[in-house]
Amino acid sequence: MSDEVSHLNDLYEEVILDHCKNPRNFKALPEANRKAEGYNPLCGDKVTVYLKLEDEVVQDISFEGIGCAISTAAASLMTETLKGKNLTEVETLFQGFHDLVTGKGGETSQMGKLMVFHGVSEFPVRVKCATLVWHTLQAALQQTQEPATTE
Amino acid sequence: MKTDQQIAPPDSSPGADLEFDVEKIREDFPILKQKIYGKPLVYLDNAATTQKPQVVMDTIHHYYVTDNANIHRGVHCLSQRATEAYEQARVKVQRFIHAAESREIIFVRSATEAINLVAQTYGRKQVQAGDEVIVSAMEHHSNIVPWQMLCEEKGATLRVIPMNDEGELLLDEYEKLLNPRTRLVAVVHISNALGTINPIQEIIERAHQQDIPVLVDGAQAAPHFEVDVQALDCDFYAVTGHKLYGPTGVGILYGKADLLDSMPPFQGGGEMIRSVTFEKTTYNVLPHKFEAGTPNIVGGIGLGAAVDYVSEVGWKNIAAQERELLLYATQQLSALSGLRIIGTAKEKASILSFVIEGVHAHDVGTILDQEGIAVRTGHHCAQPVMDRFQIPATARASFAFYNTREEIDVLVKGIQRVIEVFK
Ligand SMILES: Cc1ncc(COP(=O)(O)O)c(C=O)c1O
Numbered sequence: 001m002s003d004e005v006s007h008l009n010d011l012y013e014e015v016i017l018d019h020c021k022n023p024r025n026f027k028a029l030p031e032a033n034r035k036a037e038g039y040n041p042l043c044g045d046k047v048t049v050y051l052k053l054e055d056e057v058v059q060d061i062s063f064e065g066i067g068c069a070i071s072t073a074a075a076s077l078m079t080e081t082l083k084g085k086n087l088t089e090v091e092t093l094f095q096g097f098h099d100l101v102t103g104k105g106g107e108t109s110q111m112g113k114l115m116v117f118h119g120v121s122e123f124p125v126r127v128k129c130a131t132l133v134w135h136t137l138q139a140a141l142q143q144t145q146e147p148a149t150t151e
Numbered sequence: 152m153k154t155d156q157q158i159a160p161p162d163s164s165p166g167a168d169l170e171f172d173v174e175k176i177r178e179d180f181p182i183l184k185q186k187i188y189g190k191p192l193v194y195l196d197n198a199a200t201t202q203k204p205q206v207v208m209d210t211i212h213h214y215y216v217t218d219n220a221n222i223h224r225g226v227h228c229l230s231q232r233a234t235e236a237y238e239q240a241r242v243k244v245q246r247f248i249h250a251a252e253s254r255e256i257i258f259v260r261s262a263t264e265a266i267n268l269v270a271q272t273y274g275r276k277q278v279q280a281g282d283e284v285i286v287s288a289m290e291h292h293s294n295i296v297p298w299q300m301l302c303e304e305k306g307a308t309l310r311v312i313p314m315n316d317e318g319e320l321l322l323d324e325y326e327k328l329l330n331p332r333t334r335l336v337a338v339v340h341i342s343n344a345l346g347t348i349n350p351i352q353e354i355i356e357r358a359h360q361q362d363i364p365v366l367v368d369g370a371q372a373a374p375h376f377e378v379d380v381q382a383l384d385c386d387f388y389a390v391t392g393h394k395l396y397g398p399t400g401v402g403i404l405y406g407k408a409d410l411l412d413s414m415p416p417f418q419g420g421g422e423m424i425r426s427v428t429f430e431k432t433t434y435n436v437l438p439h440k441f442e443a444g445t446p447n448i449v450g451g452i453g454l455g456a457a458v459d460y461v462s463e464v465g466w467k468n469i470a471a472q473e474r475e476l477l478l479y480a481t482q483q484l485s486a487l488s489g490l491r492i493i494g495t496a497k498e499k500a501s502i503l504s505f506v507i508e509g510v511h512a513h514d515v516g517t518i519l520d521q522e523g524i525a526v527r528t529g530h531h532c533a534q535p536v537m538d539r540f541q542i543p544a545t546a547r548a549s550f551a552f553y554n555t556r557e558e559i560d561v562l563v564k565g566i567q568r569v570i571e572v573f574k
Contacts, residue, residue: 008521012514012572021509021573043513044530044543066543068511069573123517 010119011126012069015077020069025062025079032060034143038136040128045071049136056087063133070117070126075133077113087141094134101130171468176553179204179460183553190523193558198343198371198502198549199527200393203457207397210456214449222448223422223439237448240455241438247458248388249379250405254437257404257411258451262370263293265389265404266337268441269366270297272414273387278334280306285328285335287312287320287349288539289342292532294368298337312338314539318345318494322353329361336365340372344533344545345494346477346502348372355385364410370394374551375473375500377466380405392450397457401450404441411437418443469552473501476550480559487566493545501550504531507566510573512544518572519546522565 029050038047047065051058061082063075078097082090089110097114099106103121120130177183180202185192194202214236220229222237238253245253259265274297278284284298288311295309302309310333312325320338329336336358340351355365364386369378373390380388388405392398406414416423416434420443425433434440461469480503484490489508507515516528527547530537537543548562 008518008572011517017573042529043511044534044537045511045513046543066511068513070514072511126513126517129513 007119007122011123013116013119015113015116016069016073019073019076023063023072023076025076025083026064027062028064029060029062032062034140036136036140036143038065038132038139040067040071040132042125042128043068045129045132047071047075047133047136049075049133049140051137051140053141058082058085058090061137067132068129070120070129071132074117074130077116078133078137081112081114082137090137090141094138097134098131101127171465171472171552173472173553173555176464177555179206180553181205187523187525188521191561193522193524193561195548195550195554195558195562196525196527197374197551197554198394198531198547200399201374201396201551202553203398204396204460206460207453207456211398211449211453214452219449221445233448236452236455237446240451243455243458244390244403247378247462248373248390248403248405249377249381251381252408255405255408255411257406257438257441258446259402259404259441260400260447261393261402262368262389262391263402265387265391265402266294266366266368267297268404268417269335269337269387269389269406270301272417272441273364273410274298274301274335275305276415278302278305278307281332282307282334283310283328283330283332284308284337285310285312285325285333287338288314289318289320289345289347289349289533289536290337290339291343291368291370292534293370294337294339294366295535307334311535314347316540317496318342318347318536319496320347320349320354322350322357325354326357329358329363331361333358333361333363336363337368338365339368339370340378341369341375341500341502342494342533342536343371343502344504344531344536344547345496346499346504346549347494347496348498348500350498351385352383355383359384371500371502374461376470386410392454392457395454395457396461397454398450401447401454403454408437411441416443417441420444422446464552472552473550476554476556476559477501477503479556480548480550480562483559483563484566487563487570489570490566493540493542502547503549504545504547506542506545507569507573510569512546514573515546515566515569518569519562519565522561522568524562524565526562 031052032050034051045067050062052060061079096111101120182202218232220233222234241256242253245256310328312320314320341348358365366387367385369388370391374395390403392401423435423440423443425435491506493504512528529544
């Protein structure tokens with residue numbers, strides 16, 4: 001197999017393809033007390049994040065929207081990872097995820113399944129796909145009214 | 152690479168164009184020779200911008216090496232040469248689109264600026280509260296937003312000609328939209344997102360029956376076939392240089408002289424004036440009235456070289472080659488299961504938008520890129536078109552006369568890879 005093919009396999013890891021085809025927590029959340037919409041103007045990806053936050057802990061989280069494989073899998077894996085985490089842990093994971101997909105290295109021991117996104121750093125134009133849902137989450141946490149964008 | 156050359160020009164009348172050899176043509180475009188990730192570049196993003204032939208680059212280089220000066224103001228030799236080259240380029244473009252006079256050719260920055268110029272001058276003067284402007288459902292954002300801004304400012308209404316599922320405008324519906332409050336019809340000649348060639352002549356005729364002027368967005372049309380603005384009888388025609396094998400940063404607004412004369416100027420500054428005092432300024436004649444400040448001199452000259460090059464390749468050759476590519480690609484892509492072509496109008500230019508079931512266009516683009524294939528993915532600055540077809544984005548392969556059947560075979564293999572990754 002050529003190098004290009006292996007790069008591609010790094011990006012489209014089995015786990016990513018699985019989460020793209022069968023996204024977890026893909027639904028509206030009626031009990032949500034936070035909600036934000038995100039939009040990536042480059043590819044038209046749209047995502048809504050629903051959050052039920054109590055005592056600074058993510059009790060429940062879900063998402064809806066349309067997007068590419070990377071953004072859908074990022075949303076699916078983010079919701080899976082963050083359930084039960086407190087706000088400090090969420091912030092650490094966001095920082096870690098951002099460093100991972102932008103190739104900055106950094107601390108990865110807490111990242112768990114999110115490590116499947118390491119291949120994204122080889123594809124600079126796809127970084128925004130991976131981070132859109134995280135930016136949207138931040139908007140939900142800050143409850144800003146403006147839709148989050150990756151710009 | 153060897154290419155089938157059985158396609159004869161459809162009409163080989165005397166004086167027809169020279170024989171067409173795609174390999175020879177490709178020699179004129181040095182950028183095409185390179186490899187991307189070790190694979191031959193397959194450049195299929197021509198609707199975004201075309202590559203530049205050597206002669207355009209040489210012309211630009213030559214201008215800076217030997218003639219560079221500001222134009223229209225110096226008595227010295229270099230300024231005269233630069234002015235002459237620039238004004239010659241204007242005449243070349245005039246002939247290229249068959250305008251009656253060279254003063255009807257306004258050099259602008261791009262098609263976007265051409266349309267904004269008309270909206271800000273003609274539009275602001277003619278459109279008042281309660282008036283209407285008509286666009287179509289398949290416009291590029293650059294032929295929507297300037298009119299929306301104008302309508303908002305004036306309290307006017309934007310009307311939209313709808314289209315069918317093939318991506319063809321509904322002319323009966325268009326007819327119903329025309330009324331005494333309509334001040335302008337602004338319609339795209341060829342859709343960049345769908346490839347549709349609109350029946351622009353008929354659109355113009357119907358508007359003219361009610362004395363309504365028509366602006367045609369020709370950004371995608373000018374590279375694909377011979378445009379004759381007099382035969383079309385359009386009132387304005389917008390062209391962008393970089394999609395026409397010319398440099399970026401230069402475009403053309405064609406306007407009928409009497410209309411341009413009646414319009415207020417666009418920007419104020421040097422060159423567009425006849426005399427200035429603090430009490431009053433009188434404006435220069437056409438085309439200078441609309442060309443405030445030092446223009447993109449080398450851009451204009453480069454565009455002149457580009458239209459000469461296109462004429463030399465010949466419209467018959469271009470039409471034959473691009474039709475062949477479109478037919479072949481349509482046939483090959485249609486055979487792939489799960490792939491759907493968006494834009495299936497009867498009259499199409501060599502632009503092929505498609506979606507693959509279960510795969511987002513962005514992923515298609517990334518995987519094709521790894522094969523050295525450049526296509527465009529996204530909404531193509533035509534979000535209303537995406538909404539009409541209820542899709543977030545498409546992948547788009549757009550062909551120029553320097554593309555080959557072999558490149559389409561590479562594209563098909565690339566798409567098969569995409570399908571494999573996501574199966
Ligand atoms: C149909 C159409 N109109 C207008 C434009 C705008 O051209 P430019 O960006 O060069 O001004 C484009 C470019 O994508 C186009 O395809």
